[in-house]
Amino acid sequence: MTIRLHELVNKDGRALSPFVWRIKYALAHKGLAYETAPVGFIGIPKLCGGKFKTVPIIEDGDKTVCDSWTIADHLDETYAARPLFSSPQERAMVRFFDGWFGLEVMNRMFQICVLDIHNHARPEDQPYFRESREKRLGGKTLEQFVEGREQKLPELRHAMRPMRAALANAPFLGGDQPNYADYIALGGFLWAGAICTLPILEKSDPLNEWLARGFDLYDGIGHVPLYPLAA
Amino acid sequence: MTIRLHELVNKDGRALSPFVWRIKYALAHKGLAYETAPVGFIGIPKLCGGKFKTVPIIEDGDKTVCDSWTIADHLDETYAARPLFSSPQERAMVRFFDGWFGLEVMNRMFQICVLDIHNHARPEDQPYFRESREKRLGGKTLEQFVEGREQKLPELRHAMRPMRAALANAPFLGGDQPNYADYIALGGFLWAGAICTLPILEKSDPLNEWLARGFDLYDGIGHVPLYPLAA
Known part of the structure; x- marks a missing residue:
């Protein structure tokens, strides 16, 4: 049975969650077919009987699994071929990478793009997004913050x-071949590219070449409409 | 034949190189016997016919190997049991960790401890150390810099x-068990602890518990005389 992946989308239908992106890469890495089910911010708590507050969520046969790390582990346990992690040690090091990328890179991207996220959200999602994020940002409006x-x-x-x-x-x-750390980071850039009206990298940044390689993977999985990531 | 490890020492005979420390951990991890040969800063270029400018250097049978990554790979290629890296992917992620730790942690430790390194160096090493490091630090004296x-x-x-x-x-x-990323980071703290007269961590820092676990490894490999790492 085809896996169903609930994914956050914005008003253009663009995929918006970096955590969903890493699961899209993971599914492609393992060669697993899936269909996507789009949802907006305020729709997430209505999914799956209200059990989960975030996406990604996958429905895989009679199992419903939430949280990208739990999903990645579920995929490796259920489908042994083409493992996401070669060993527990690699998995531990990718978790370190994930922590680093979240703290040092994604947090900063978020601070730069938070108004863009709002402006690209579905109209019915915008009031929720503004209210919840302005609370997190210490009471500043999104406009003041950026x-x-x-x-x-x-x-x-x-x-x-x-x-x-x-x-x-x-x-x-991951070395000669991409691994889950690449998928985590590529997902962060695909998230930013979906909404960020300020290019994040300089054109001369060697990361651009890695991004191109990463977007080309799996029949061009990352070739989706994006704002320019470099200028 | 026992492996010979050339290691940098200071005037107290304390091991001073974070890169040597990771090889000491690596040798212990693999259960390989070794003897150490102490050397000061200005003695390194005189070793092995002047072929190398840094330690660690190991002499292993008829092979002489320099550079900690090259040595780690040599050890895994030559002694297959108890591998340092479970897979090329783990190795790639540990290289990422090494880059991160060098850029974000060791660089900052160096800036805090550079005068301490000088003051603990062998008297004959101090002029070389001062001159080469003051050049790197943009012309400030070590005293001004710290x-x-x-x-x-x-x-x-x-x-x-x-x-x-x-x-x-x-x-x-590395997860449930230490891996080479732990050895890299533990080596950084053992280097700092050998010379740094300013405690680096707060007492409440949870990293202290990991340090204690890491120093206990391999019959207490890290139980050497150190300045307090936390205060």
Whole structure:
């Protein structure tokens, strides 16, 4: 039976969650067929009897699984071929990477793009998004928060140095072949590219070549409409 | 034949190189016997016919191998049992970790401890160390460079968040068991502890528990005389 993947979309129908993107890559990596079911922010709690608050959620036979790490483990346990993780040690190191990428890169992308996310959300999602995120941002409006956001670009670009260092030695973070760390990071850029009206990278950044390689994977999985990621 | 490991020592005979420390851990991990040969900064270029400029260097039978990554690979190729890397993917992710740790943690430790390194070096090494490092530091004296160094501690501690995030889920960076990423990071702290007169961590930092576990490994490999790492 085909796996059903619930994914967050914005008003253009573009995939919006970096966590869903990594599962799309994971499903493609394993060669598993799936269909997507689009949902907006306020629709998520209505899915699956209200059991989950975030996407991705997959329905796989009689199992419903939420949270990208739990889903990745479920996929490797259920479908042994083409494992996402070669060993528990690799998995532990990818978890380190995930923590690093979230803290140092995605947080900064979020701070730069938060108004863009709002503006690209479905109209019915915008009030919820604004209210919940403005609370997180210490009471500033989204507009106030992103004022002068260009000045945050150098720090974001600087934070990505460890990726550049690794990719100076190998085509992918996983080495000769992409691994789940690549999917995590590619998902972050695909999320930003779906909505961010400010290009994140400089044109000369070697990360652009890795992005191109990563978007080409699996019959061009990342070739979706995006704002320019570099300028 | 016993492996011979050339290691940098300071005036107290304490092991001083974070890169040598990771090889000591690697040798212990693989259960390989070795003897150490102490050397100071200015002695390194005189070793092995002047072929190498850094330690660690190992002499293993008729092979002489320099550079910690090259040595790690040599050990796994030559002694298959108890591999350092479970897979090429794990190795690639540990290289990412190494890059991150060097850029974000060791660089900051160096900036805080550079005068301490000088003061603990063998007298005959001190002029070389001062001259070469002051050149790197843009012409400031070591004393000028570390002025107000306490103010750099919060940024160093903040930079370690990804390690704390990973270690909230597992006892070691490698997961249930330590891997080469743990050895890299433990080596950094053992290097700092050998010379740094300013404690790097707060007492409440959960990294202290991981350090204790890491120092206990392999019959207490890290139980060497150290300045307090936390205060």
